[in-house]
Amino acid sequence: MAWPTTLISIKKSEILDLGSTPSDYLEGVGWPDGIWVMVRVLEGQLTLETSAGQEALTRAVPGFVEPGDRAKVSGLSDNVRYFLEFFAEPSAKIEDF
Secondary structure (H helix, E strand, O other), X not given: OOOOEEEOOOOEEEOOOHHHOOHHHHHHOOOOOOOEEEEEEEOOEEEEXXXXXXXXXXXXXXXXXXXXXXXXXXXXXXXXXXXXXXXXXXXXXXXXX
């Protein structure tokens, strides 16, 4: 089964309440609440850039950034796709191919 392609743009958000965010994913990678998260595409790799206090962290996200389109990502797991949808800009959308 092919995963939907997620169209995203960079966004930075404050996470203050894990109960209102995709907490299963955040807790799975050990991120506390109160951090900010920025979705970023760098050299073909999708990452989530985070900040906990003064420490900047970057975690790669399982997925594939399609060549030639830095905003198209495919091959995402359900919880990662949900996380990206939650933090996507309002103009972002999900397309099934």
